[in-house]
Amino acid sequence: xxxxxxxxxxxxxxxxxxxxxxxxxxxxxxxxxxxxxxxxxxxxxxxxxxxxxxxxxxxxxxxxxxxxxxxxxxxxxxxxxxxxxxxxxxxxxxxxxxxxxxxxxxxxxxxxxxxxxxxxxxxxxxxxxxxxxxxxxxxxxxxxxxxxxxxxxxxxxxxxxxxxxxxxxxxxxxxxxxxxxxxxxxxxxxxxxxxxxxxxxxxxxxxxxxxxxxxxxxxxxxxxxxxxxxxxxxxxxxxxxxxxxxxxxxxxxxxxxxxxxx
Amino acid sequence: xxxxxxxxxxxxxxxxxxxxxxxxxxxxxxxxxxxxxxxxxxxxxxxxxxxxxxxxxxxxxxxxxxxxxxxxxxxxxxxxxxxxxxxxxxxxxxxxxxxxxxxxxxxxxxxxxxxxxxxxxxxxxxxxxxxxxxxxxxxxxxxxxxxxxxxxxxxxxxxxxxxxxxxxxxxxxxxxxxxxxxxxxxxxxxxxxxxxxxxxxxxxxxxxxxxxxxxxxxxxxxxxxxxxxxxxxxxxxxxxxxxxxxxxxxxxxxxxxxxxxxxxxxxxxxx
Numbered sequence: 001x002x003x004x005x006x007x008x009x010x011x012x013x014x015x016x017x018x019x020x021x022x023x024x025x026x027x028x029x030x031x032x033x034x035x036x037x038x039x040x041x042x043x044x045x046x047x048x049x050x051x052x053x054x055x056x057x058x059x060x061x062x063x064x065x066x067x068x069x070x071x072x073x074x075x076x077x078x079x080x081x082x083x084x085x086x087x088x089x090x091x092x093x094x095x096x097x098x099x100x101x102x103x104x105x106x107x108x109x110x111x112x113x114x115x116x117x118x119x120x121x122x123x124x125x126x127x128x129x130x131x132x133x134x135x136x137x138x139x140x141x142x143x144x145x146x147x148x149x150x151x152x153x154x155x156x157x158x159x160x161x162x163x164x165x166x167x168x169x170x171x172x173x174x175x176x177x178x179x180x181x182x183x184x185x186x187x188x189x190x191x192x193x194x195x196x197x198x199x200x201x202x203x204x205x206x207x208x209x210x211x212x213x214x215x216x217x218x219x220x221x222x223x224x225x226x227x228x229x230x231x232x233x234x235x236x237x238x239x240x241x242x243x244x245x246x247x248x249x250x251x252x253x254x255x256x257x258x259x260x261x262x
Numbered sequence: 263x264x265x266x267x268x269x270x271x272x273x274x275x276x277x278x279x280x281x282x283x284x285x286x287x288x289x290x291x292x293x294x295x296x297x298x299x300x301x302x303x304x305x306x307x308x309x310x311x312x313x314x315x316x317x318x319x320x321x322x323x324x325x326x327x328x329x330x331x332x333x334x335x336x337x338x339x340x341x342x343x344x345x346x347x348x349x350x351x352x353x354x355x356x357x358x359x360x361x362x363x364x365x366x367x368x369x370x371x372x373x374x375x376x377x378x379x380x381x382x383x384x385x386x387x388x389x390x391x392x393x394x395x396x397x398x399x400x401x402x403x404x405x406x407x408x409x410x411x412x413x414x415x416x417x418x419x420x421x422x423x424x425x426x427x428x429x430x431x432x433x434x435x436x437x438x439x440x441x442x443x444x445x446x447x448x449x450x451x452x453x454x455x456x457x458x459x460x461x462x463x464x465x466x467x468x469x470x471x472x473x474x475x476x477x478x479x480x481x482x483x484x485x486x487x488x489x490x491x492x493x494x495x496x497x498x499x500x501x502x503x504x505x506x507x508x509x510x511x512x513x514x515x516x517x518x519x520x521x522x523x524x525x526x527x528x529x530x531x532x533x
Contacts, residue, residue, distance in 0.1 A: 006339065006340070006343060006372065007372055012372075015369070015372070016370070018369075019366065019369040019370060022369070023355070023358065023362070023366050026362050027355075027357045027358060030357055030358070030359075030398060031357060095351075096351055096352070096353055097349040097350065097351030097352065097353030098353045098354075098355060100319065100349045100351075100353065101347060101348075101349055101353050101414075102370070103319055104317045104318065104319065104342055104345060105342060105367065105370040105371060106339045106342045106343045106370075106371065106372070107370055108339075261319065262320070
């Protein structure tokens with residue numbers, strides 16, 4: 001019998017992230033129905049809400065068509081909806097004994113959470129690509145710059161990684177699937193409405209502007225809008241805020257994962 | 263010059279509390295290299311708590327535990343690298359194939375890329391799952407799932423295999439199949455196996471030595487034949503347990519709602 005040679009801690013993190021991403025892609029490859037069913041809601045936002053408000057010009061978006069303005073918001077929302085219920089998966093894994101087994105592998109808790117967070121990002125990415133295709137079909141003026149597209153993918157992964165960490169943190173606090181479902185539903189729409197996904201910050205009341213300022217979804221939407229349709233965006237700030245949010249999220253969720261397993 | 267192998271497991275004065283409840287109350291135990299050792303006792307005896315301590319899932323509160331010479335307080339990652347672990351629940355990912363399930367753990371245990379594919383195929387073959395390897399694990403029977411879990415636990419070639427109630431909820435044929443694989447594996451590799459069970463007849467037939475646990479303490483320890491002989495000429499392990507504890511394995515000694523739920527969930531999943 002021989003145990004494997006231990007790679008350094010810094011190599012173990014990317015290795016674990018890659019492992020969890022591969023597993024997520026394998027799961028997706030066996031069952032693609034979820035991709036299509038989950039795509040219905042964002043497509044409705046674009047086709048019904050977007051097309052309607054595009055016609056009535058009720059929301060002032062300057063020189064940008066409302067449908068173009070909305071598409072990045074719907075893409076961010078799509079990633080948010082995938083990620084915010086990711087904590088349910090970790091509770092299921094706890095109940096099924098999978099989490100226990102994962103915790104007995106030579107994987108630091110933070111690497112486990114980071115791996116799961118990026119796996120959520122991969123799942124959200126698959127979703128977002130579908131929304132991007134639909135957006136292009138209905139005539140949203142999307143960029144074709146490959147560097148900008150790559151930037152969009154990075155931002156979506158970071159945003160989803162943060163929201164999945166938020167979900168896993170809540171899972172570590174509430175410990176039960178039903179409670180997490182309730183809290184997930186309770187916070188998803190406020191996160192969405194207290195961001196610049198549907199309307200510009202300039203039309204918000206002051207109290208909502210404050211919420212929008214501390215809402216990572218706003219930074220995600222700002223970056224996506226800048227990269228996809230070329231509006232003014234503070235990309236370095238957006239990227240830094242999302243990166244910091246992921247670091248905080250991974251730290252919080254890793255601190256609670258043992259509580260969940262116990 | 264050859265050195266004697268380190269004991270696979272040494273527990274000294276292990277105590278563990280959950281709030282006011284004393285789950286383990288002074289456990290002293292040594293499992294030698296290559297032994298098949300059984301922890302026996304009813305729900306609430308402390309078997310699973312001891313397993314969770316030695317697999318580094320719970321922080322050690324009092325006493326010491328060394329796994330293959332390494333301290334669970336200071337060498338958690340090194341210990342995990344030497345362990346194969348099968349929890350009580352059926353812990354496979356049903357949305358992946360058998361091969362993908364094992365490959366997942368091969369990556370988590372850093373099995374080198376150039377030998378990963380072969381290693382995964384080899385453990386699946388050993389567990390008699392080669393033909394079903396590319397089917398979704400969600401379609402496996404209870405016995406196949408347990409063998410798939412064993413394959414996962416073996417992919418890192420562990421020094422110590424820990425099995426927590428590996429046959430709970432399985433029908434007799436599936437139980438026999440699981441034990442046959444464990445026996446074959448041990449014969450082929452000389453691996454140390456620590457298992458928990460409350461099936462006394464299985465422990466009697468399989469284990470080199472057993473520890474009878476009751477209310478967080480070890481009441482008796484030794485080879486099943488020696489323990490039985492110490493009670494009566496025709497005694498069973500059940501008689502031995504009754505002799506040392508004054509109760510039986512079916513006694514309502516606790517274990518808590520969570521233990522019972524876990525057992526029922528496992529039993530219902532294996533059908």
